[in-house]
Amino acid sequence: MDIETSRKKWHGSVSGIVESPLDKVWNIVSQTKRLSEWMPMVERCSDLAGDEGIPGYVRLVSGFMFPQPDGERSWVKERLVAMDTTSHSYVYRMEASNVGLDGSENSLKLIDYEDDSTLVNLSFEIDPLEGALEDSIIDYLGFLCKSCINRIHGAIKAASKKA
Secondary structure, X not given: OOHHHHOOOEEXXXXXXXXXXXXXXXXXXXXXXXXXXXXXXXXXXXXXXXXXXXXXXEEEEEEOOOOOOOOOOEXXXXXXXXXXXXXOEEEEEEEEEOOOOXXXXXXXXXXXXXXXXXXXXXXXXXXXXXXXXXXXXXXHHHHHHHHHHHHHHHHHHHHHHHO
């Protein structure tokens, strides 16, 4: 049996309420060109292949998501696995990176909450990283996800001022 395929995946999930209606939240989080507005660690996101919103679409995300020993920016090539505009959800798989998370999957799901609020759930599944502690990695990724959720409302407000 191959050791790599027999190891259990590491999972994490973070949820938070955004004080904005679901359609406005979806408008921000579903567009690649707007990723840096709500992901503080992302500097650039560019199209590589396919059509945005269609499974198979590939994008390159770069920034300071994961500190690099040489001080360089981290980068991740992601492929859209699924997008459901009806349920306001999507899944991206990391295909290549300089951060060691190739094969990881990141999911986003929005749920209409009450009083024009939206419940945002970000989840991830990664292969175990050799030499890393599962709790430390899950905590760090959870922190990154929570910081993203916390920025969504501000991104919506900033966008409405520009309009």
